[in-house]
Amino acid sequence: MSDKIKEEELKDSVSETQENTIEQEEVAAQEEKSVEEQLTEDLAKEKDKFLRLFAEFENYKKRTSKERMDLFKTAGQEVLVSLLPVLDDFDRALNELSKSDDKETFKGVELINGKLKETLKSKGLNAMEVKKGDTFDAEMHEAITQIPAPEKKLKGKIIDVIEKGFTLGDKIIRHPKVVVGN
Secondary structure: OHHHHHHHHHHHHHHHHHHHHHHHHHHHHHHHHHHHHHHHHHHHHHHHHHHHHHHHHHHHHHHHHHHHHHHHHOOOHHHHHHHHHHHHHHHHHHHHHOOOOOHHHHHHHHHHHHHHHHHHHHOOEEEOOOOOOOEOOOOOOEEEEEEOOOOHHHOOEEEEEEEOOEEEOOEEEEOOEEEEEO
16 A cells, blocks of 8 residues: 555656646746747837937938038128128119210129129029019018008009118028008
């Protein structure tokens, strides 16, 4: 009997050992899966972090490139603004010379004026087209004064242009000074 008991105890011990081994293998497999899952999650997080950083860098490159292009477009703005009174003086001189009999002087000043305007135009400076009868726009024009409109249809419209306006590229560097009818 004692051999039978020992034999049963031995069988129970072997089956317990087998069960423990199976449980340990299952736990190890679960740990291995969780480590694998953890690594997969970490990889996904790093990929997301990388993509966000890459997108942020691309946006930075685009923004600085645009700022650089804008800077190049308006780099000479200060010089061009300082030349605007010279253009105004040329216009006044041409207006006065057209009244005189000296046509050769008028033609010479007109050629110089044209050359200066073409040079400035090549640098991006453009005169704004404003004429009598245009609708007044507070964002585009600078009203010097308001006077009673000589005609009813000129109410709220530009009556006279005192000083020309200029743009450098898309940016207004001097608003045209106008008289508005009320």
